[in-house]
Amino acid sequence: MLSKFLLLIGITLMYSTPLVFGALGGVISERSGVVNIGIEGMMTMGAFTAAAVSYYTGNPWIGLLAAGGAGVAIALLHAIASVTFKADQNVSGIAINLIGPGFALFFCRLLFKNATTTPPVQTLPKLFGNNAFNGTPVENLNVDITVILGLIVTAIMWFYLYKTKWGLRIRSVGEHPAAADTLGINVSRTRFLCVLASGMLAGFGGASMTLAIISQFNPTAISGQGFIALAAVIFGKWTPFGAYGACLLFGLAQALTVVLGGSDSGINVPSQILAMLPYVLTIIVLILFVGRSVAPKEDGIPYEKGVR
């Protein structure tokens, strides 16, 4: 029983981590007033870059950093479109979702002899070293290092957004850019940087999939996690810890399907129905507990100087 419980916790943390990074990316971008539908595409870019770089350098940490860089590179497109050109943010985000996976698979085929998967790559270490506690129930708590990184980044973002003047500026730009502008805050630059940060975090999210969970890149490495992260942002009411909690919930629901789905669990539910559970649960939780979600006031609206 105890080992089952620990397994549940371990899997929950494992599944939720890529979502956490993606969702944090969404939070920072949307708090500054830019909707980022393109998280999925940015995560895919990150996932591929991480795997490819880790494969060629043999160092997963460089892979992780490169994934962040790749995320920034593709986020640059979103920033130019939605901030500099004040284009429709949904349209640009959809474009990112096509371009990101497109580039990832294109280069994957180029680099790895026309295959859409990379060979197995060097992964990031586990929290207590790779072979600690093997064979004991506690093994399940020896989670990937990315799990801890995700928690740390969440805490940092919370502190940054709510306890520093820069965070206040970001929030004011998202709520009332005209007022922020009057106070001398550069609205465009703030939003631009927030979108880039969003790309970096989404890139890390992709990396935490390929460098920790599946240890290679394949076409379904990122399949919908970016959209779930997007949902977690709204679910978590655009706050770092809210989004973190939402991601944990998704992770838990997924873990439940794994643990309950095992043949020895004695529960006879078709696996597809179990797999549906996380999503049904989310909708129920939204109806019962969360209710109306209020986005940052100017989320998704380009800022035009002098327009009321």
Add this chain to the structure above:
Amino acid sequence: MKMLSKILKKQITSTIIALLFGFLVAAIVLAIAGYNPGQAFGALFKGMLSKPKYISNVIIKATPIILTGLSVAFAFKTGLFNIGAEGQYVAGSIAAVLVGVKLNLPAVIQVPLVVLAGVLGGMVFGSVVGFLKAKFGIHEVITSIMLNWISLYLSNFIVSSQAYHLPNSTSTYPVNESSYTMILPKWKTSDAGMAALKPNKWLYEMMLKTDVNVGIVIAILMAVVIWVLLYRSNKGYELRAVGFNRDAAEFAGINVNRNIVQAMLIAGALSGLAGALSITGIAPHKISTLAAFENYGFNGLSVAMIAGSSPIGCVFAGLLFGGLLYGGQSVQQEVGAPTEIINIMIGTIVFFVALTKVVPALAERLEKRGVGHAQ
């Protein structure tokens, strides 16, 4: 000058600029990767247009994404972001299979019933989104994303269920033949049909080598219906008013919540129709286990965006998208360049569609400056 700004203000100009950029960026990427862009584009267009069979397949490929594109575009006009077209499409195909496998009536009754079932399936999924938004204020994007996944697993559940699973396969039984919507499927393979088609090489190849079906006619018809609904009816005025300014619409006495539910109902119906027509019109006429989304709905998002959410524009954008997707396969076969270049290209087109939305505004500024100088 006036001429120029007039041209720049036309939406079609922006779209054409975006298309050019799409090809340009794709060419650059191909060149960097060491392929000859000219050759690759040659293969692309040859794979799209050089044979009647190809053209027919492009149209078949385009049909579902025209409809899901319409679904997204329509919702967009009413202020809703229908990222759930994917799930509604899957729901439509599930419902069509459920009815099409179990019922076996004369085609005159069977076809409408099966298609209607698909429409209803999509409607149910769409209306859940609308209802939850209207009643509990839950953001349509979250519920849509959740329902996409629910539909995927529901589909897999149906595939594996005893009543529908085709033994020794990863799919359901195909729907009964009376539900097919291909054009004269029996006649064209009969001796008489073959003899009649033989003299016309084009028709012969199109009819016999591809699943020519009535889907495209319905898709175009729907585009017109949606256009009329949006721009030539009171209901459409209400729906657009809610989309344009919710508070103003409410103040004008429009029931906002009811309109949200109705808008999602119609959007869901369109995507469900797409799913049903894919089942009835294209082999293998059944659903298979899905490991990931097939992207009919997500491609609809791109179609709607390229079309600038214009219902009629969706037809052309859908044909273009379908053509690129289908022709893209030849790029890999003939030039060896990864087919994903097509995704990069389409992505770039969508990206520049977003960017070129600012062209009309620039034109306006240009015009104003001209007037200033004249005075």
